[in-house]
Amino acid sequence: MSETIWQYQEGQDSQTIQLKGLIEEAEAVVVGIGAGMSAATGFTYVGSRFEQAFPEFIEKYGYYDMLQAFLSEFEDWREYWAFQSRFALLNYFDQPVGQAYLDLKEILKDKTYHIITTNADNAFYAADYEMDKVFRIQGEYGLWQCSAFCHQQTYQDEDLIRRMVLEQEDLKIPEELVPYCPECGAPLEVNKRDAVRGMVEDRDWHQQNNCYQSFLDKYQDQKLLYLEIGVGHTTPQFIRQPFQKWTATNPNALYVTMNQKPYRIPGEIKAQSVRINEDISDVLSGIVELL
């Protein structure tokens, strides 16, 4: 194996000092953020946060977490929006700022960086990131798309969401509040990707994608840090697999995974990899304290 060009790759210090050193050494950082980052800063999809927000839905359907509930089938569109409107307030319109997101922003503030996230919550907006550096590849909970996928545009109506929450009864919103596609008349649904149909990707989404691709093109041969934070097992194709593939093609790159679960790292990039398995929010706040 060739010798590393990364001074802090050998972890004799604490993981906090090690990660701080690696970020400082990098010429550019690509950050990939998954659900584990939001969970680490309090936006959990299981337990009391979920149970307090949706007791009647849990009683009716026996959901075990909020993502399962979000993706599940509902009786009709009135019930769908009764759930989704409450979900949208909790995880988007009324979502408070997360400390781990503030810490990461502080850590990156003087770096050349770009972010890709599979999270559709409001965490980056709430922490006041430069949103042209954040590619929301899986859409946003605050956006809607035509459920018939008739055209590639998204919609948003926060006032209507708030009315749905206030005016719902017995797990149904009033019929007249169900939103419909202005083009084809099909009901609107939350902007999200499903395995069969994909996702409505509007002009803004494509612009985000272009910015991300340009950044990767520009820095692909440099001393580039691929920093993966809290990426789980559900959609490895968006962050983990490309990060690992691109690391393999750039001998100057380093792949860092922050995760308490020990996901397998392919043999060909083992020498270019660092695993951080301490608590995400502790490590990030620890770095900020050292700045």
Ligand SMILES: [Zn+2]
């Ligand atoms: Zn339509």
